[in-house]
Amino acid sequence: MAQTGNVKGDELRNEARQYLPGGVGASARYNPALGGALYVTRGEGSRIWDVDGREYIDFNLSHGATFLGHRHPSTVAAVKEALDRGAICGYDSESHTEFARMITRTVPAAERVRFCNSGSEATMVALRLARAVTGRRKLLKFWGHFHGLHDYVLYNAHSPTSAPAGPMIAPVRESAGIPSELDDLVLVIPWKDPEALDAILREQAREIAAVIMEPINYNQGCITATKEYLETVRRRCTDHGIVLIFDEVLSAFRTGPGCAQGYYGVTPDLCTIGKAIANGIPTAILAGRASIMDELAPLGETAHSGTYSGHLFAVLAGIATLREITRPGFYDHINALASRLYAGFNEIFARRGLPARAQGLGARFGLHFGVTEPVTDFAQTLGADRVTAARFVRAAAGRGLYFHDYGTLVTGHHGFSQAHTEADIAEALNRIDDAVASLRRERVPAGESTGRSMS
Secondary structure (H helix, E strand, C coil), rough: CCCCCCCCHHHHCCCCCCCCHHHEEEEEEEEHHHCCCEEEEEEECEEEEECCEEEECCCHHHHCCCCCCCHHHHHHHHHHHHHHHHCCCCCHHHHHHHHHHHHHHHCCCEEEEEEEEHHHHHHHHHHHHHHHCCCCCEEEECCCCCCCCCCCCCCCCCCCCCCCCCEEEEEEECCCCCCHHHHHEEEECCCCCCHHHHHHHHHHHHHEEEECCCCCCEEEEEEEEEEHHHHHHHHHHHHHCCCEEEEECCCCCCCCCCCCHHCCCCCCEEEECCCHCCCCCCEEEEEEHHHHHECCCCCECCCCCCCCCHHHHHHHHHHHHHHHHHHCCCHHHHHHHHHHHHHHHHHHHHHHHHCEEEEEEECEEEEEEEECCCCCCCCCCCEEEEHHHHHHHHHHHCCCEEECCCCCEEEEEEECCCCCCCHHHHHHHHHHHHHHHHHCCCCCCCCEEEEEECC
């Protein structure tokens, strides 16, 4: 592993390799551009500090979970209240009903709510539920969309790495240990291709239990849909009795309190929500139509439970977060920062002559290196300049800006929080300008590459 020049951090990374696979507690914490994980001692607002005392303006924010900013007063108060109440789990409280009621009043699809521990768990239960209510077995997903780490969905989020010849894409398992027998249950097509959708439905609609998608594909650098396409998918699912699932684990609340479904005005049957919902406290939510959700146990025969599901920490933090994001003016601030940051990035890239593009919607964005035109589909990301992307992450880190590098197969995502200020953005853009200028001066080492991480 390359040494970063952060003495204590390098020592800790070397020690961690003796006890943790790859020296990290989870694979997504590995930053290939930096040669390991960033060891952080504390966060405050828009900033984090590493173990060597270096301060960074944070544009990762716990992979999007810390939407209000680090150590937000409302989150701190919520966790303290949960501790005072006994850190209960395995029980319900009035707060659970309050949180669920708030979600149903905020998220269009949410007639019923079930608490989960992670986004992966939420998509797993959503798919199980879709199979239960339809009596069908197959899942239709889209090339370049990521839905978690369980066996049924860990297909074709980053592969194949060349454009397919036709509308059907062979299912590609993206982890060792997934039984090949599951390949027969996964159908993959390009996103935003109505002809491909209609073709697969003509052949196999009666076998498809669910269609799942990221309504905003932030995982691959903020590739957006059109309202018309989402409406088409919605109609087709209704016509064929297929459950439509929006995976909003990453997109929820970035563009408004109604999530991407509210932004586009298209309501799925089920949706999964995570990350931003509790400002960094672990939780996720499965929500959807009452007629489907009531098939979950104990009313129905579809199993789901968990000792830590709906932990009081998460419930109280979720209530506090929803109160914040529904305050008047919350998104005025978010949208103003987004406009300034994304325009600033692209002005710097153009002025410095670096082929690159910032592409964002709301509070989350992608950086596409080797690309100057709008990125509208996953195929366009395959030729991205990953080497320059990694060099930018390193140059930015050396100037007190933290961006996460997701590796050679993933464009990834970055973002800002409500705690970021106009002054933060102005300061960051000055540092970004200097970082980009340094890339133009330096020669690229022969054979330089980065490893693979997974969000």
